[in-house]
Amino acid sequence: MAKNFCTRAENYSQWYNDIVKQADLAENSSVRGCMVIKPYGYAIWEKMQATLDKMFKDTGHVNAYFPIFIPKSFFSREASHVKGFAKECAVVTHYRLKNNPEGTGVVVDPEAKLEEELIVRPTSETIIWDTYKNWIHSYRDLPILCNQWANVVRWEMRTRLFLRTAEFLWQEGHTAHATREEAVEETERMLHVYADFVENFMAIPVVKGVKSPNERFGGALDTYCIEALMQDGKALQAGTSHFLGQNFAKAFDVKYLDKENKEQYVWATSWGVSTRLIGALIMTHSDDNGLVLPPNLAPIQVVIVPIYKSEEQRQAIADKVQPLLQKLKEANISVKFDNDDTKRSGWKFNEYELKGVPVRIAIGPRDLENNEAEVARRDTLQKETVSFDGLLEHIQQLLKDIQKNLFEKALNFQKENTRKADTWEEFVDLLDNKPGFVYAHWDGTPETEDKIKELTKATIRCIPFNNPLEDGKCILTGKPSKQRVLFARAY
């Protein structure tokens, strides 16, 4: 087969870029750092959206929409929040263009300077809490459980398709609660929703945990996260859920009267996942033949490719396939019958392999005679001949198997690449020679974490939930430690 891209072993980054391009997911745009998500890539995002949205609704949330622009002054209200985002904000300073008086084209009209500059949202806590102030007066107004699907802008210096772009799509949940306990519970609930989604729909195993103070979201008291391990041994943060305490309530003066008629500050959470998950999807399952999609997220779950010489054969296959198409659709399986006469069957095989379609059915004259079809699965590349009559049941089972197999394969990879280090030498050796998750002791100070990052580029990905306690010594300082934390080099 003619390969149009390089293998993971040759150059992992290039392989990733090639997959994105060849599978027609996205491309770079004329705007530096901003991508165009192409229809096939967007279809995957839409499936993710639909699934997550239902999960949010099922946990009592509602959707709303807040402005893309945020007055600059809002950002200075919460000190650590501004510190976290100040360096990557796009700023709107003017509201009008005019024809260039000294030549062609248009220029910014200096007369049209905004009195207060607007920030293009890097996240929406500030504008939302400024709004919630007006929505919340009494304990009866709580909780507020809002989510928004939106784009955000973070002016990154170096970008990569899906993994880090200047503009990206995401959802951000913002909730307001009467008590600390309720807010903490919400933060945990949504992290579990994310873990459930990523593991069961995306077939990506994750480690759930809490971030160290250094990695915490600006303005949060605690940041929970799910961390996934990519095939090159680097970690990728797949979702975060923040317990914001009363920080934003205090910054925006959001108070309610409780049942005792006493004023209380509101407790907050926020949580989000982004199109970055598509990057995680690619780097978890795909192989040197192209994209591999778990059936639950594949825009096309089954493709049927006819093989024929004459128009009569083509028609005979189309007739044969018609009832099957009907049955598959009734069974809620997204199927495409690619009867396009301008492409050859071999070309189609490669095309759908590249695009990660989980199941391919090929039907030719020989199959017609025998009342059979050739069924190929993308995850293992295995082919088998199946009687046409039992095809629906076979496909249904196969899709389940593929979904399960992808998760198990990824879980095995994660297990095989999760190790312990007890000394500094061992730690560095693992990072360099056996990249993956490394559990090691840490003395708990931000200074040590910074130093480790400086020396190795590895960061604490999280302190896992239900982490076993174990006495030990910090791998860098030798100071006593009560538990191992999860280190890795990360995206």
Add this chain to the structure above:
RNA sequence: CGGGGUGUAGCGCAGUUGGUAGCGCGCUACGUUCGGGACGUAGAGGCCGGAAGUUCGAGUCUUCUCACCCCGACCA
């Protein structure tokens, strides 16, 4: 913002000591093919990133400029 590259057909590239632009893929038409990216024939498509200069003559030499990519610093 440092360090290194690249700009020539839709995409990927070649272009010698300066002489008026070519290859592969793709695209269009026709024919033969069709069980893992078919082949043949005939076509269409580029003021060589931009500006100025040197020259009889610039894709090629000089200066300036713009854009993008890679490696760092920064970050999801």
